[in-house]
Amino acid sequence: MSTEGQVIRCQAAVAWEPGKPLSIEEVDVAPPKAHEVRIKITATGVCHTDWAYLYETGQGMRARPYPLVLGHEGAGVVESVGPGVTTFSPGDKVIPLFLPQCGQCERCRSPKTNLCMKHWANTQMGVLADGTSRISCKGQQVYQFLGVSSFSQYTVVPDTSVTKIRDDSPLDKVCLLGCGVSTGYGAALNAGKVEPGSSCAVFGLGAVGLAAVMGCQVAGATRIIGVDINPDKFEKAKEFGATECVNPSEHSRPIQEVVVEMTAGGVDCALECVGSVTVMRAALESTREAWGTCVIVGWTETEEMSVIVHKLLMGRTLKGTYFGGWKSVESVPKLVEDYMNKKMKLDEFVTHTLPLDQINVAFDLLKSGKSIRTVVSL
Template identity: 70%
Template sequence: MGTQGKIIKCKAAVAWEPGKPLSIEEVEVAPPQAHEVRIKIVATGVCHTDLTFLNESKEKHRSSFPMVLGHEGAGIVESVGPEVSEFSPGDKVIPLLLPQCGECEYCLNPRTNFCTHNWVGIMKGTMADGTSRISCKGKQVNQFMCLASFSEYTVVADVSLAKIQEDAPLEKVCLLGCGVSTGYGAALNSASVQPGSTCAVFGLWGVGLATVMGCQAAGASRIIAVDVNKDKFPKAKVFGATDFVNPKDHDKPISQVLAEMTNGGVDFSFECIGNVEVMRAALESCRMALGTCVVVGYTEAQEIAVAPIHLLMGRTLKGTYLGGWKSVESVPKLVSDYMNKKLKLDEFVTHTLPLDKINEAFDLMTSGKSIRTVIKMAE
């Protein structure tokens, strides 16, 4: 392409400081360096984690700003840096919030999908050399999760990128970069939901609905969807929910409600909101001695308080990151499953907006009017 090796000027939604609306700016995206790939983003989902990070970063992550958020994108390779052998211009790709270098002790261990490649930089939003490839008004702009999919162009590490089949619709498969993969895998991989089991899913945003879908795929016989917004229940039914509970309809703790519904508690529970009180309720909703609770929702601003007796009596509390999938090798398979109609994606998308409406996408999310909004970039 004619832009190879040159700085690209394009639009991006910049978060200049935490807690404030994003600003559409012209940014400069530098060429990729060694083991890096520059991508033209075609579409990106707006994930609740973007909003949570924006609003919770006033203290812990203030130094990461200014920043381009977005981590659920899909696009086309524009150019590659030195020593990149797996990608070529024109490839369809999904950037990955979790790398898979294939060499660290975690990548080599089948029990985890974690990878240590540039983990400190990923948390700060910088590449392996400590800098970002995006700048605006003479200032470095960090890249959320080293991805920054709220930009028309971005640069990512080659170990944080999955090449996908050419006929995949990018405006749909972008959701496999985070939300759908995370929830779906939380049930299949992290919890290992068993056929015939009873599950409870707390929170019916995109991740929660994907968790419901994963429970159904695993063969759960009863899937209880829990949310304070009753308007989400019909959508949960589409993904496999069998029962619906609104905590506002009861004058007793939700854990007690679920225990009474299930003769002592559910086999598997999933917290998909990022609220520590709900995390505790999800754990307490599990069966004694056998129940497993998986924390799927993201938060850093709070700490969970757990009564030790709930763990001493044999319940398991664990977390998940990208649903336990080893990212580079698994995401293309999930794309293939979608293309073969084994996995739902279209049903998650409730709104499609241009980049300059990004703040409206956050408003739709917080008001409970959307499941997933996809931002489509200008052609």
């Protein structure tokens, strides 16, 4: 029986308030309105950003309205489309996007940025274009994290925040291209512009950091130093292309001094994939004078970074990146193609696969450092 135009009742992991575990609830997902797409989510990655917004609000993360369905790294199949949608049809395999690409605004028309602002203010606050969410529970509106909410079996997103992918794509793998892998990989290729024969340091070897390591290797870097306080991650980092790894806790002096000494002056490119302002400064100071580049990839919203101005005056570049610099709608299908053609790794990021009702276990694995990416099957 067709569900088009009807409210769909399904399961979702609802955050009723910050700092508390998610609760599996029956939710109602309304039909898509104009220029919206309703998606049956089949798989979603569990990203550190999801955990951080739940448990670190006020500690570098701005507050979001609750109740809230988290999740922004999903993949699924189009169930139905709203009026005015011409580029998607029921049955299409898609990846919802927390970063839109409308193709019409000044930023979309510029090759200099991927930061489309279509519906940005609304989706940051968990609602769609009309100021409301399409998800409700127990008669109460439930907000959609970044306008996505992939921790729900169904969700509705703007048609500028979704991209169609090839029919044979394994959704439980390509979902990772909705955030973490694309972000780290693009940070090296698009923002860092890593060059053949160069040296790099990647600070933080979670999923984003490992993707950055992979990007450095693909770009032709000959020396890639992985930096993390968890030595259990070193073997995996080398699998992705790290040539050596260093643990800051094993040294009595600042890690930037260690990296500068290791490289006789500093690396050509450093990528910070932690979201710590202390690590951001260390990454900058680990780069080579005159042309070193530091890319801030790790996410934090309210903290201030301290920089010694002289470090910049001596020719270093400090820059940030969002979603790896990829123009989302057009780039994600190309990344899927690269994966399908064995030009990039995805399977190796997945360390655990769990059902939706174990979503809190996925968070525990993430926080303890025991997982790289847990994929939740919906």
